[in-house]
Amino acid sequence: MAVVAGEAAHCRTVLDSIERLVAARPEIDLLSARRQLRSDDDDVLPATP
Numbered sequence: 001m002a003v004v005a006g007e008a009a010h011c012r013t014v015l016d017s018i019e020r021l022v023a024a025r026p027e028i029d030l031l032s033a034r035r036q037l038r039s040d041d042d043d044v045l046p047a048t049p
Helices: 008-023
Strands: none
Touching: none
16 A cells, blocks of 8 residues: 655654554454655655666
8 A cells, every 4th residue: 555645744644543443353364564665855766677
């Protein structure tokens, strides 16, 4: 899942809601959750050929 917002706090709120929604579904096994905050100042990874 990817989220784009003007403030990091809003991204956290949305991701928390999504994680709770998925975790509440008994037919889905949530194996892990990982978060990474990116900004305009981050280096862009080169494209692989």
